[in-house]
Amino acid sequence: xxxxxxxxxxxxxxxxxxxxxxxxxxxxxxxxxxxxxxxxxxxxxxxxxxxxxxxxxxxxxxxxxxxxxxxxxxxxxxxxxxxxxxxxxxxxxxxxxxxxxxxxxxxxxxxxxxxxxxxxxxxxxxxxxxxxxxxxxxxxxxxxxxxxxxxxxxxxxxxxxxxxxxxxxxxxxxxxxxxxxxxxxxxxxxxxxxxxxxxxxxxxxxxxxxxxxxxxxxxxxxxxxxxxxxxxxxxxxxxxxxxxxxxxxxxxxxxxxxxxxxxxxxxxxxxxxxxxxxxxxxxxxxxxxxxxxxxxxxxxxxxxxxxxxxxxxxxxxxxxxxxxxxxxxxxxxxxxxxxxxxxxxxxxxxxxxxxxxxxxxxxx
Numbered sequence: 001x002x003x004x005x006x007x008x009x010x011x012x013x014x015x016x017x018x019x020x021x022x023x024x025x026x027x028x029x030x031x032x033x034x035x036x037x038x039x040x041x042x043x044x045x046x047x048x049x050x051x052x053x054x055x056x057x058x059x060x061x062x063x064x065x066x067x068x069x070x071x072x073x074x075x076x077x078x079x080x081x082x083x084x085x086x087x088x089x090x091x092x093x094x095x096x097x098x099x100x101x102x103x104x105x106x107x108x109x110x111x112x113x114x115x116x117x118x119x120x121x122x123x124x125x126x127x128x129x130x131x132x133x134x135x136x137x138x139x140x141x142x143x144x145x146x147x148x149x150x151x152x153x154x155x156x157x158x159x160x161x162x163x164x165x166x167x168x169x170x171x172x173x174x175x176x177x178x179x180x181x182x183x184x185x186x187x188x189x190x191x192x193x194x195x196x197x198x199x200x201x202x203x204x205x206x207x208x209x210x211x212x213x214x215x216x217x218x219x220x221x222x223x224x225x226x227x228x229x230x231x232x233x234x235x236x237x238x239x240x241x242x243x244x245x246x247x248x249x250x251x252x253x254x255x256x257x258x259x260x261x262x263x264x265x266x267x268x269x270x271x272x273x274x275x276x277x278x279x280x281x282x283x284x285x286x287x288x289x290x291x292x293x294x295x296x297x298x299x300x301x302x303x304x305x306x307x308x309x310x311x312x313x314x315x316x317x318x319x320x321x322x323x324x325x326x327x328x329x330x331x332x333x334x335x336x337x338x339x340x341x342x343x344x345x346x347x348x349x350x351x352x353x354x355x356x357x358x359x360x361x362x363x364x
Contacts, residue, residue, distance in 0.1 A: 016042050026051060038176070063088050063095075077157075081117075103166075134239075250303075265315060269320050312337075
Protein backbone atom coordinates (compact mmCIF):
# COMPACT_ATOMS: atom_id res chain seq x y z
CA UNK A 1 0.00 0.00 0.00
CA UNK A 2 1.34 3.44 -1.00
CA UNK A 3 0.58 5.67 1.97
CA UNK A 4 0.89 9.37 1.18
CA UNK A 5 2.23 11.55 3.97
CA UNK A 6 -0.02 14.52 4.60
CA UNK A 7 -0.24 17.38 7.07
CA UNK A 8 -2.87 19.87 8.14
CA UNK A 9 -1.79 23.39 7.22
CA UNK A 10 -3.33 26.72 6.27
CA UNK A 11 -2.15 29.29 3.74
CA UNK A 12 -0.71 31.58 6.42
CA UNK A 13 1.58 28.82 7.68
CA UNK A 14 2.58 27.86 4.13
CA UNK A 15 3.45 31.46 3.27
CA UNK A 16 5.43 31.89 6.48
CA UNK A 17 7.28 28.63 5.84
CA UNK A 18 8.06 29.73 2.30
CA UNK A 19 9.44 33.04 3.56
CA UNK A 20 11.63 31.36 6.16
CA UNK A 21 12.93 28.79 3.68
CA UNK A 22 13.74 31.65 1.31
CA UNK A 23 16.04 33.13 3.95
CA UNK A 24 13.75 35.77 5.43
CA UNK A 25 15.29 37.10 8.64
CA UNK A 26 13.18 40.20 9.26
CA UNK A 27 9.43 40.72 9.42
CA UNK A 28 7.53 43.85 10.40
CA UNK A 29 3.76 44.07 10.18
CA UNK A 30 0.56 45.19 11.82
CA UNK A 31 -2.42 42.95 12.71
CA UNK A 32 -5.20 43.05 10.15
CA UNK A 33 -7.84 40.47 9.26
CA UNK A 34 -7.35 38.21 7.35
CA UNK A 35 -3.53 38.54 7.22
CA UNK A 36 -2.85 38.38 10.96
CA UNK A 37 -2.07 34.67 10.84
CA UNK A 38 1.02 35.41 8.77
CA UNK A 39 2.14 37.95 11.36
CA UNK A 40 1.73 35.52 14.27
CA UNK A 41 3.57 32.73 12.44
CA UNK A 42 6.50 35.02 11.65
CA UNK A 43 6.68 36.49 15.16
CA UNK A 44 6.80 32.98 16.59
CA UNK A 45 9.19 31.36 14.12
CA UNK A 46 11.75 34.06 13.28
CA UNK A 47 13.47 34.11 16.71
CA UNK A 48 14.04 30.35 16.37
CA UNK A 49 16.32 30.99 13.37
CA UNK A 50 17.98 34.12 14.70
CA UNK A 51 15.69 36.51 12.85
CA UNK A 52 13.64 39.47 14.05
CA UNK A 53 9.85 39.66 14.11
CA UNK A 54 8.42 43.08 14.85
CA UNK A 55 4.87 44.39 15.25
CA UNK A 56 4.82 48.01 14.15
CA UNK A 57 2.46 50.65 15.48
CA UNK A 58 0.70 50.74 12.10
CA UNK A 59 1.11 49.68 8.47
CA UNK A 60 3.00 52.81 7.46
CA UNK A 61 5.74 52.32 10.03
CA UNK A 62 5.86 48.55 9.47
CA UNK A 63 6.75 48.93 5.80
CA UNK A 64 9.20 51.68 6.74
CA UNK A 65 10.92 49.29 9.14
CA UNK A 66 11.13 46.71 6.34
CA UNK A 67 12.75 49.21 3.99
CA UNK A 68 15.26 50.23 6.63
CA UNK A 69 16.10 46.63 7.47
CA UNK A 70 16.52 45.73 3.81
CA UNK A 71 18.98 48.59 3.40
CA UNK A 72 21.18 46.99 6.07
CA UNK A 73 21.16 43.68 4.19
CA UNK A 74 18.20 41.90 5.80
CA UNK A 75 15.82 39.71 3.77
CA UNK A 76 12.48 41.28 4.61
CA UNK A 77 8.80 40.39 4.49
CA UNK A 78 5.46 41.86 5.51
CA UNK A 79 1.76 41.09 5.03
CA UNK A 80 -1.48 43.04 5.08
CA UNK A 81 -4.91 43.35 3.48
CA UNK A 82 -6.56 46.01 1.30
CA UNK A 83 -6.82 48.82 3.87
CA UNK A 84 -3.19 48.25 4.87
CA UNK A 85 -2.12 48.37 1.23
CA UNK A 86 -3.69 51.84 1.06
CA UNK A 87 -1.33 52.92 3.84
CA UNK A 88 1.63 51.17 2.20
CA UNK A 89 1.30 53.26 -0.95
CA UNK A 90 3.80 56.04 -0.23
CA UNK A 91 6.47 53.72 1.15
CA UNK A 92 6.01 51.41 -1.84
CA UNK A 93 6.97 54.30 -4.07
CA UNK A 94 10.01 54.85 -1.86
CA UNK A 95 10.95 51.17 -2.18
CA UNK A 96 10.67 51.34 -5.97
CA UNK A 97 12.82 54.47 -6.17
CA UNK A 98 15.40 53.12 -3.71
CA UNK A 99 15.32 49.68 -5.40
CA UNK A 100 14.57 47.80 -2.21
CA UNK A 101 14.04 44.01 -2.39
CA UNK A 102 11.03 43.12 -0.24
CA UNK A 103 8.06 40.75 -0.35
CA UNK A 104 4.50 41.67 0.59
CA UNK A 105 1.68 39.14 1.02
CA UNK A 106 -1.77 40.63 0.45
CA UNK A 107 -4.64 38.62 1.93
CA UNK A 108 -7.60 40.16 0.15
CA UNK A 109 -10.93 40.75 1.83
CA UNK A 110 -14.17 42.28 0.64
CA UNK A 111 -14.09 46.10 0.54
CA UNK A 112 -14.29 48.94 0.13
CA UNK A 113 -12.99 50.35 3.41
CA UNK A 114 -13.61 47.94 6.30
CA UNK A 115 -16.15 46.14 4.12
CA UNK A 116 -16.56 42.52 5.17
CA UNK A 117 -13.27 41.85 6.92
CA UNK A 118 -13.87 38.12 7.28
CA UNK A 119 -14.94 37.48 3.67
CA UNK A 120 -12.79 36.64 0.67
CA UNK A 121 -12.49 38.85 -2.38
CA UNK A 122 -10.16 39.62 -5.26
CA UNK A 123 -10.75 43.35 -5.19
CA UNK A 124 -7.13 44.49 -4.98
CA UNK A 125 -5.95 43.10 -8.33
CA UNK A 126 -5.73 46.46 -10.10
CA UNK A 127 -4.77 48.18 -6.84
CA UNK A 128 -1.59 46.11 -6.54
CA UNK A 129 -0.63 47.07 -10.08
CA UNK A 130 -1.31 50.80 -9.70
CA UNK A 131 -0.82 51.27 -5.96
CA UNK A 132 1.74 54.07 -6.07
CA UNK A 133 2.58 57.22 -7.99
CA UNK A 134 4.38 57.11 -11.31
CA UNK A 135 2.74 53.97 -12.70
CA UNK A 136 5.92 51.91 -12.52
CA UNK A 137 5.51 48.16 -13.10
CA UNK A 138 4.81 45.86 -10.19
CA UNK A 139 5.42 42.12 -9.87
CA UNK A 140 2.38 40.25 -8.52
CA UNK A 141 2.16 36.47 -8.05
CA UNK A 142 -1.08 34.64 -7.28
CA UNK A 143 -1.24 31.16 -5.67
CA UNK A 144 -4.34 29.01 -6.03
CA UNK A 145 -3.75 26.51 -3.21
CA UNK A 146 -1.70 25.82 -0.08
CA UNK A 147 1.38 24.30 -1.73
CA UNK A 148 1.52 27.14 -4.24
CA UNK A 149 1.40 29.62 -1.36
CA UNK A 150 4.67 28.08 -0.20
CA UNK A 151 6.37 27.87 -3.59
CA UNK A 152 5.27 31.25 -4.93
CA UNK A 153 6.37 32.97 -1.72
CA UNK A 154 9.84 31.46 -2.15
CA UNK A 155 9.79 32.58 -5.78
CA UNK A 156 8.76 36.10 -4.74
CA UNK A 157 11.90 36.44 -2.61
CA UNK A 158 14.09 35.39 -5.54
CA UNK A 159 12.37 37.89 -7.83
CA UNK A 160 12.62 40.69 -5.25
CA UNK A 161 16.36 40.10 -5.00
CA UNK A 162 16.87 39.79 -8.75
CA UNK A 163 14.89 42.90 -9.67
CA UNK A 164 15.51 44.84 -6.45
CA UNK A 165 11.87 45.79 -6.15
CA UNK A 166 8.76 45.04 -4.06
CA UNK A 167 7.01 41.79 -5.05
CA UNK A 168 3.42 40.95 -4.08
CA UNK A 169 1.97 37.53 -3.24
CA UNK A 170 -1.76 38.00 -3.82
CA UNK A 171 -3.88 35.70 -1.68
CA UNK A 172 -7.29 35.98 0.01
CA UNK A 173 -9.09 35.22 3.24
CA UNK A 174 -10.12 31.66 2.38
CA UNK A 175 -6.69 30.61 1.13
CA UNK A 176 -4.88 32.09 4.11
CA UNK A 177 -7.26 31.07 6.90
CA UNK A 178 -8.60 27.66 5.80
CA UNK A 179 -6.77 24.63 7.21
CA UNK A 180 -6.48 21.77 4.73
CA UNK A 181 -4.88 18.37 4.35
CA UNK A 182 -1.90 18.82 2.04
CA UNK A 183 0.39 16.18 0.58
CA UNK A 184 3.86 16.70 2.05
CA UNK A 185 5.45 15.94 -1.32
CA UNK A 186 3.53 18.85 -2.89
CA UNK A 187 5.39 21.19 -0.56
CA UNK A 188 8.74 19.41 -0.59
CA UNK A 189 8.89 19.05 -4.39
CA UNK A 190 9.21 22.22 -6.45
CA UNK A 191 6.73 22.73 -9.31
CA UNK A 192 7.94 22.46 -12.87
CA UNK A 193 8.45 26.20 -13.22
CA UNK A 194 11.42 28.01 -14.82
CA UNK A 195 14.18 28.81 -12.33
CA UNK A 196 14.71 32.44 -11.36
CA UNK A 197 18.24 33.54 -12.32
CA UNK A 198 20.32 34.59 -9.33
CA UNK A 199 22.05 37.61 -10.84
CA UNK A 200 20.70 41.06 -10.00
CA UNK A 201 19.31 43.18 -12.84
CA UNK A 202 21.29 46.31 -13.73
CA UNK A 203 23.64 48.30 -11.54
CA UNK A 204 21.57 49.82 -8.73
CA UNK A 205 23.03 51.29 -5.58
CA UNK A 206 24.22 48.35 -3.50
CA UNK A 207 23.95 48.73 0.30
CA UNK A 208 25.85 45.47 0.78
CA UNK A 209 29.11 46.64 -0.85
CA UNK A 210 29.81 50.18 0.31
CA UNK A 211 33.62 49.82 0.21
CA UNK A 212 34.10 52.32 2.99
CA UNK A 213 32.00 54.98 1.26
CA UNK A 214 28.85 56.57 2.61
CA UNK A 215 25.94 55.90 0.27
CA UNK A 216 22.85 58.08 0.20
CA UNK A 217 19.39 56.58 -0.19
CA UNK A 218 16.54 58.84 -1.16
CA UNK A 219 13.06 58.80 -2.64
CA UNK A 220 14.01 61.80 -4.75
CA UNK A 221 15.50 61.55 -8.23
CA UNK A 222 19.19 60.82 -7.79
CA UNK A 223 22.43 59.98 -9.57
CA UNK A 224 24.45 56.76 -9.41
CA UNK A 225 25.79 57.48 -5.91
CA UNK A 226 22.43 58.50 -4.48
CA UNK A 227 22.80 62.28 -4.54
CA UNK A 228 19.66 64.23 -5.41
CA UNK A 229 19.77 65.70 -8.90
CA UNK A 230 17.63 67.89 -11.16
CA UNK A 231 19.54 66.97 -14.30
CA UNK A 232 16.84 65.93 -16.83
CA UNK A 233 19.15 63.46 -18.58
CA UNK A 234 20.10 61.65 -15.37
CA UNK A 235 16.49 61.63 -14.15
CA UNK A 236 15.25 60.21 -17.45
CA UNK A 237 17.89 57.47 -17.40
CA UNK A 238 16.99 56.53 -13.82
CA UNK A 239 13.24 56.38 -14.46
CA UNK A 240 13.64 54.46 -17.70
CA UNK A 241 15.81 51.89 -15.93
CA UNK A 242 13.23 51.45 -13.18
CA UNK A 243 10.62 50.77 -15.85
CA UNK A 244 12.64 48.72 -18.30
CA UNK A 245 14.28 46.36 -15.81
CA UNK A 246 10.83 44.76 -15.40
CA UNK A 247 8.97 45.53 -18.62
CA UNK A 248 11.75 44.19 -20.86
CA UNK A 249 11.71 40.88 -18.98
CA UNK A 250 8.01 40.06 -19.01
CA UNK A 251 8.68 36.74 -20.76
CA UNK A 252 10.99 35.73 -17.91
CA UNK A 253 8.40 36.72 -15.30
CA UNK A 254 5.35 35.17 -17.02
CA UNK A 255 4.02 32.09 -15.27
CA UNK A 256 0.85 30.32 -16.41
CA UNK A 257 -0.59 26.79 -16.57
CA UNK A 258 -2.56 25.62 -19.59
CA UNK A 259 -4.92 22.64 -19.59
CA UNK A 260 -5.71 22.42 -23.28
CA UNK A 261 -8.57 20.46 -24.78
CA UNK A 262 -7.84 20.04 -28.50
CA UNK A 263 -10.52 21.62 -30.63
CA UNK A 264 -12.02 23.60 -27.75
CA UNK A 265 -13.46 26.98 -28.70
CA UNK A 266 -14.05 28.00 -25.07
CA UNK A 267 -11.35 28.73 -22.53
CA UNK A 268 -11.87 29.46 -18.84
CA UNK A 269 -9.19 31.74 -17.38
CA UNK A 270 -8.70 31.98 -13.63
CA UNK A 271 -6.36 33.01 -10.85
CA UNK A 272 -6.25 32.69 -7.09
CA UNK A 273 -9.08 31.14 -5.11
CA UNK A 274 -11.50 30.96 -8.07
CA UNK A 275 -9.26 28.42 -9.83
CA UNK A 276 -10.58 25.70 -7.53
CA UNK A 277 -14.12 26.20 -8.82
CA UNK A 278 -12.77 26.58 -12.36
CA UNK A 279 -11.02 23.21 -12.20
CA UNK A 280 -14.14 21.48 -10.88
CA UNK A 281 -16.26 23.12 -13.57
CA UNK A 282 -13.80 21.93 -16.25
CA UNK A 283 -13.99 18.35 -14.94
CA UNK A 284 -17.79 18.35 -14.94
CA UNK A 285 -18.06 19.90 -18.40
CA UNK A 286 -15.67 17.37 -19.89
CA UNK A 287 -17.61 14.58 -18.20
CA UNK A 288 -20.64 15.92 -20.06
CA UNK A 289 -18.69 15.61 -23.32
CA UNK A 290 -17.89 19.30 -23.72
CA UNK A 291 -14.59 20.49 -25.17
CA UNK A 292 -13.19 23.25 -22.96
CA UNK A 293 -9.70 24.45 -22.00
CA UNK A 294 -8.46 26.26 -18.91
CA UNK A 295 -5.65 28.68 -18.25
CA UNK A 296 -4.38 29.56 -14.76
CA UNK A 297 -2.44 32.81 -14.36
CA UNK A 298 0.18 32.77 -11.60
CA UNK A 299 1.96 35.99 -12.59
CA UNK A 300 -0.82 38.57 -12.71
CA UNK A 301 1.54 41.52 -13.23
CA UNK A 302 3.30 42.27 -15.44
CA UNK A 303 0.50 40.77 -17.48
CA UNK A 304 1.70 37.61 -19.30
CA UNK A 305 0.06 38.92 -22.46
CA UNK A 306 2.32 37.09 -24.91
CA UNK A 307 1.87 33.68 -23.26
CA UNK A 308 -1.88 34.12 -23.03
CA UNK A 309 -2.19 35.20 -26.66
CA UNK A 310 -0.10 32.21 -27.77
CA UNK A 311 -2.74 29.91 -26.30
CA UNK A 312 -5.81 31.54 -27.81
CA UNK A 313 -5.63 29.91 -31.25
CA UNK A 314 -9.09 28.70 -32.15
CA UNK A 315 -10.63 30.19 -29.00
CA UNK A 316 -13.83 32.14 -29.61
CA UNK A 317 -14.87 32.66 -26.01
CA UNK A 318 -13.02 33.35 -22.74
CA UNK A 319 -14.83 32.98 -19.40
CA UNK A 320 -13.17 34.71 -16.44
CA UNK A 321 -14.47 34.04 -12.90
CA UNK A 322 -13.43 36.75 -10.42
CA UNK A 323 -14.52 37.87 -6.98
CA UNK A 324 -14.66 41.49 -8.10
CA UNK A 325 -16.44 43.48 -10.81
CA UNK A 326 -14.14 42.21 -13.56
CA UNK A 327 -10.74 43.71 -12.80
CA UNK A 328 -8.57 41.20 -14.65
CA UNK A 329 -11.18 40.79 -17.35
CA UNK A 330 -10.45 44.40 -18.32
CA UNK A 331 -6.79 43.49 -18.81
CA UNK A 332 -7.67 40.49 -21.01
CA UNK A 333 -10.12 42.58 -23.04
CA UNK A 334 -7.31 45.04 -23.69
CA UNK A 335 -5.30 42.69 -25.89
CA UNK A 336 -7.55 39.88 -27.19
CA UNK A 337 -8.98 40.02 -30.71
CA UNK A 338 -12.31 41.78 -31.00
CA UNK A 339 -14.01 38.68 -32.37
CA UNK A 340 -13.34 36.81 -29.12
CA UNK A 341 -16.12 37.10 -26.53
CA UNK A 342 -14.86 37.80 -23.02
CA UNK A 343 -17.43 36.82 -20.38
CA UNK A 344 -17.18 37.59 -16.69
CA UNK A 345 -18.50 35.54 -13.79
CA UNK A 346 -18.45 37.88 -10.81
CA UNK A 347 -19.47 38.02 -7.16
CA UNK A 348 -18.92 40.73 -4.54
CA UNK A 349 -21.29 39.50 -1.83
CA UNK A 350 -18.97 37.44 0.47
CA UNK A 351 -19.87 34.16 -1.31
CA UNK A 352 -17.27 32.20 -3.28
CA UNK A 353 -17.94 31.60 -6.97
CA UNK A 354 -19.24 28.07 -7.48
CA UNK A 355 -18.51 25.56 -10.28
CA UNK A 356 -22.19 25.72 -11.19
CA UNK A 357 -21.98 29.46 -11.88
CA UNK A 358 -19.01 28.93 -14.21
CA UNK A 359 -20.85 26.11 -15.95
CA UNK A 360 -23.94 28.31 -16.35
CA UNK A 361 -21.76 30.95 -18.05
CA UNK A 362 -20.37 28.26 -20.36
CA UNK A 363 -23.80 26.97 -21.33
CA UNK A 364 -25.28 30.48 -21.49
